[in-house]
Amino acid sequence: MRQWISVAKEALNQISTVARFLCLLHVTDKYLCSPTLAYGPSMLPTLNLTGDVILSEQVSYRLGRVGPGDIVLVRSPTDPLKIVTKRILGLEGDRVTFYDPLSGDICRTVVVPKGHVWIQGDNIYASNDSRYFGPVPYGLIQGKAFFRVWPPDSFGRLGP
Amino acid sequence: MGLRNSLNLLKSFAKEGFDISLAVGKFFCCLHVVNSYLVTPALTSGPSMLPTLNLTPTIVLAERLSPRFNKLSPGDVVLVRSPEVPRKIVTKRVIGVEGDRIAYVVDPQNGDQSETIVVPKGHIWIQGDNIYNSYDSRNFGAVPYGLLEAKIFWKIWPPKDFGSLG
Numbered sequence: 001m002r003q004w005i006s007v008a009k010e011a012l013n014q015i016s017t018v019a020r021f022l023c024l025l026h027v028t029d030k031y032l033c034s035p036t037l038a039y040g041p042s043m044l045p046t047l048n049l050t051g052d053v054i055l056s057e058q059v060s061y062r063l064g065r066v067g068p069g070d071i072v073l074v075r076s077p078t079d080p081l082k083i084v085t086k087r088i089l090g091l092e093g094d095r096v097t098f099y100d101p102l103s104g105d106i107c108r109t110v111v112v113p114k115g116h117v118w119i120q121g122d123n124i125y126a127s128n129d130s131r132y133f134g135p136v137p138y139g140l141i142q143g144k145a146f147f148r149v150w151p152p153d154s155f156g157r158l159g160p
Numbered sequence: 161m162g163l164r165n166s167l168n169l170l171k172s173f174a175k176e177g178f179d180i181s182l183a184v185g186k187f188f189c190c191l192h193v194v195n196s197y198l199v200t201p202a203l204t205s206g207p208s209m210l211p212t213l214n215l216t217p218t219i220v221l222a223e224r225l226s227p228r229f230n231k232l233s234p235g236d237v238v239l240v241r242s243p244e245v246p247r248k249i250v251t252k253r254v255i256g257v258e259g260d261r262i263a264y265v266v267d268p269q270n271g272d273q274s275e276t277i278v279v280p281k282g283h284i285w286i287q288g289d290n291i292y293n294s295y296d297s298r299n300f301g302a303v304p305y306g307l308l309e310a311k312i313f314w315k316i317w318p319p320k321d322f323g324s325l326g
Contacts, residue, residue, distance in 0.1 A: 023189070075306035076282065076306075077283070077306065078282040079282055080304065080306045114244045115242065115243055115245055115246055116243070136304070137244075137246065137303070137304065137307060139241040139242075139243065139246045140304060
């Protein structure tokens, strides 16, 4: 009986250590820096088609310090379970010029409304972005990508 | 000898202080987890949800599970991050989810002209109960589902309002 109690105690100790480690990992992931797998053609040539592991930090957007040229992770306004990677082209009040794919590629200029950002993929020929679903509210931004860790031959900073 | 004694005393004080800080830290950690993933209190004020919620500041409890598991339906009172001021969280009622056809009065104080709109995919339509004094989806359009924060289910202050939203 006593043996069982000591085994249970030891197991509980180990479990609590693992739980605390996972807790720390989760806090770092959510509030500091987190890795993401970004795949798809919409950010070529910056990000690969077959998937890059990028690091994104969660501090800048909370301080309001993301701006045009930054690559950001945004919760998709059309599919709330999906997070997309795009580049910010304009903040609220900015005038953004683009070729509108929904009306024959005519050149259009919009003013980004208050509280919103305009996001576009680097590969405008294969990107579902603000040219289709309009400017997105700033509150949907989840992080700013700043570093790529995989594949190893493109290890390094991502930047404007 | 006196020096070693005081050093030991200092060490035991430091250890006790450290233990207490650790316990307090763990408590706040737990509180933060509950706040972010389970239930959170919130302070609401303003006239846009009369008569459901008072004009004066009211403390409510809101749960974070329903928006995460997509269990919101028309009629729920929710906390939503404002699409125009990202740091502000507003309280409104869900009127329609994606695909619903909403008919709303554009400006109730100036006549009865109404418009109909279909809520786009991935969005919801929110309105305040007090349509005469509410800045909501009739002004800024349907909001993406990703801006939903929590669903209000209980009022706890002032005491005469204690109870469910009704």
